[in-house]
Amino acid sequence: MNILKLNDVSMVYGSVRALQNVSFAVRPGEWVAIMGASGSGKTTMMNIVGCMNKATHGSVVLDGENLSRLNAGDLTAIRRDKIGLIFQQFYLISYLTAVENVMIAQYYHSVVDEKEAMQALERVGLAPRAKHLPHQLSGGEQQRLCIARALINYPRLILADEPTGNLDKANQNTVMDIFHQLHREGSTIIVVTHSPEVAAHAQRVLSLEFGRLVKDAPTQRLCA
Amino acid sequence: MLVALLAVVIGATVFLGMGAVYYDIPRQMGREFRSYGANLVLVSSGGNSVLSLDDAKRAIALLPADKLVGASPFRFETMYYNRQGVTVVGADFTAVKKTSPYWQIQGEWPQKDDEILIGTDIAEHTRLYAGSFVTLDIVPPKGRKISKELRISGVVRTGGAEDGFVIMPMSGLEGIMGVPGTANVVEISIAASGEELSRFIEVLQAESQGITPRLVKRIAASETTVLSRLQVLVYLVTGIVLFLTMICVGTTMMTVVMERRGEIGLKKAIGAGNKVIIAEFMGESTILAFAGWLLGIISGYFFAQIVSMSVFSRGVEMPFVLVLLALVASFVVTLLASLIPVSMSTDVEPALVLRGE
Ligand SMILES: Nc1ncnc2c1ncn2[C@@H]1O[C@H](COP(=O)(O)OP(=O)(O)OP(=O)(O)O)[C@@H](O)[C@H]1O
Numbered sequence: 001m002n003i004l005k006l007n008d009v010s011m012v013y014g015s016v017r018a019l020q021n022v023s024f025a026v027r028p029g030e031w032v033a034i035m036g037a038s039g040s041g042k043t044t045m046m047n048i049v050g051c052m053n054k055a056t057h058g059s060v061v062l063d064g065e066n067l068s069r070l071n072a073g074d075l076t077a078i079r080r081d082k083i084g085l086i087f088q089q090f091y092l093i094s095y096l097t098a099v100e101n102v103m104i105a106q107y108y109h110s111v112v113d114e115k116e117a118m119q120a121l122e123r124v125g126l127a128p129r130a131k132h133l134p135h136q137l138s139g140g141e142q143q144r145l146c147i148a149r150a151l152i153n154y155p156r157l158i159l160a161d162e163p164t165g166n167l168d169k170a171n172q173n174t175v176m177d178i179f180h181q182l183h184r185e186g187s188t189i190i191v192v193t194h195s196p197e198v199a200a201h202a203q204r205v206l207s208l209e210f211g212r213l214v215k216d217a218p219t220q221r222l223c224a
Numbered sequence: 225m226l227v228a229l230l231a232v233v234i235g236a237t238v239f240l241g242m243g244a245v246y247y248d249i250p251r252q253m254g255r256e257f258r259s260y261g262a263n264l265v266l267v268s269s270g271g272n273s274v275l276s277l278d279d280a281k282r283a284i285a286l287l288p289a290d291k292l293v294g295a296s297p298f299r300f301e302t303m304y305y306n307r308q309g310v311t312v313v314g315a316d317f318t319a320v321k322k323t324s325p326y327w328q329i330q331g332e333w334p335q336k337d338d339e340i341l342i343g344t345d346i347a348e349h350t351r352l353y354a355g356s357f358v359t360l361d362i363v364p365p366k367g368r369k370i371s372k373e374l375r376i377s378g379v380v381r382t383g384g385a386e387d388g389f390v391i392m393p394m395s396g397l398e399g400i401m402g403v404p405g406t407a408n409v410v411e412i413s414i415a416a417s418g419e420e421l422s423r424f425i426e427v428l429q430a431e432s433q434g435i436t437p438r439l440v441k442r443i444a445a446s447e448t449t450v451l452s453r454l455q456v457l458v459y460l461v462t463g464i465v466l467f468l469t470m471i472c473v474g475t476t477m478m479t480v481v482m483e484r485r486g487e488i489g490l491k492k493a494i495g496a497g498n499k500v501i502i503a504e505f506m507g508e509s510t511i512l513a514f515a516g517w518l519l520g521i522i523s524g525y526f527f528a529q530i531v532s533m534s535v536f537s538r539g540v541e542m543p544f545v546l547v548l549l550a551l552v553a554s555f556v557v558t559l560l561a562s563l564i565p566v567s568m569s570t571d572v573e574p575a576l577v578l579r580g581e
């Protein structure tokens with residue numbers, strides 16, 4: 001049983017074919033990296049898998065739900081219940097404190113629970129900065145905060161688009177450590193990255209070229 | 225958001241201020257016009273120019289007491305000052321204060337029978353002033369010339385014929401001229417206009433003897449038209465200001481939505497549906513409307529006082545209904561103004577957050 005299955009998915013923006021006939025499947029607990037040159041369609045794919053855009057062609061089945069059959073409201077619900085999103089730009093709400101930025105995801109999901117939000121911050125090592133505003137945090141801390149927010153509702157699938165794109169080496173390693181921990185706990189992770197180093201942490205790498213899936217291969221582990 | 229709040233406050237202020245004045249206009253204007261003098265006069269119905277005060281009293285008794293502002297008899301006689309003819313008016317000053325509150329007195333109202341007011345034109349001409357004494361000559365049709373020394377207690381200015389008259393207490397004039405209980409005219413100020421006033425005149429005409437009622441046309445007729453024109457003006461000004469408030473709130477909200485596109489996209493990306501986003505904005509609009517209303521009550525009260533003071537020279541009350549209406553108005557205006565911006569917020573796509581827009 002796959003948690004995610006794309007079958008012959010295409011995405012056309014006017015005359016731009018951002019994705020062409022992409023098919024692949026992801027098993028629960030798998031850690032997949034997506035690589036490709038700029039403009040090759042990685043973000044487009046994340047937007048489709050993340051229920052933010054609908055593919056113009058093909059079917060996407062996420063955790064048993066066929067996304068192409070759902071309306072905007074249903075997609076919002078899936079986004080809320082099944083997906084944890086992490087972005088390259090660490091989108092945080094500037095006037096909310098760290099812990100509140102986590103709690104807002106709880107709020108949209110169900111009920112706020114400050115204790116649980118604090119535990120999520122603890123997991124990413126941010127508990128001491130809970131009352132700080134985003135601009136008082138470093139880039140690495142902001143990205144860890146985004147991860148805490150993405151994890152708070154126990155998503156089935158974690159999607160990260162260039163999560164380390166704006167981070168230095170040390171912070172990249174911290175983030176990778178958190179991902180490893182999540183992976184060990186059984187989370188399914190899809191990471192888009194330019195960096196072979198980051199991709200190497202995954203179990204499997206998908207390569208996109210001009211919107212086509214050109215390679216789907218397991219990684220040789222660089223580190224244990 | 226501060227701009228929008230300010231707009232709502234201003235809107236509520238103008239609404240309340242204009243509204244309070246509007247509520248008060250009929251009342252205020254009624255009084256105001258009454259203070260321009262009589263709207264009804266009684267004259268003799270016989271061939272002679274003199275009417276009996278008893279007849280006048282019986283006629284006045286026919287008018288509803290609660291509408292009667294005042295009734296003041298005037299008797300005109302001619303006397304001489306340095307051989308110059310001057311009109312001397314006998315008046316009941318207590319009644320004059322009611323029917324003609326616009327009389328401006330420099331000095332004091334006459335207290336005794338030998339005290340007089342002189343019109344400001346006379347004062348200027350003769351260089352007499354309050355406190356000085358003046359000798360007037362009376363030449364009766366038969367008999368000898370009499371001289372009477374009188375004290376000027378004050379100088380009166382009305383902008384009307386009175387400025388050229390000498391005015392003294394009715395009893396004083398009766399003491400000099402004899403024939404008590406008569407007058408040439410009785411001026412009546414009654415809080416009525418239009419048809420109601422015409423009806424009173426008909427009643428007086430039909431049921432009283434010895435007197436003829438006359439409408440003082442100019443004021444009575446203009447009263448109603450000025451009133452309705454002022455009310456239209458208030459409607460217009462209030463409407464325009466509310467409309468401007470709406471535009472201001474609308475554009476501010478639109479800027480807010482544009483500025484928060486990223487935040488809205490993010491909220492949607494982490495699972496907020498359109499309903500939640502709309503509810504958040506409507507919540508802000510509600511707070512805006514409520515805060516604007518609260519602040520507007522305070523500034524609207526002062527605005528109403530200022531307007532009323534400068535226009536009518538007296539304060540106004542703020543009716544409770546109006547305060548409630550203002551609440552409704554600020555809600556309607558803010559919520560209407562938020563419709564377009566809020567629908568814009570639902571168009572924001574969550575996908576923009578991954579694109580890094
Ligand atoms: N909303 C859109 N409208 C039109 N064209 C789009 C839209 N979004 C993406 N594209 C186009 O689709 C193609 C794939 O874009 P995408 O953002 O998926 O690339 P990417 O692989 O994420 O690139 P990068 O590494 O630079 O982030 C590009 O040619 C892009 O211009």
Ligand SMILES: [Mg+2]
Pocket residue numbers: 042043044161
């Ligand atoms: Mg991208």
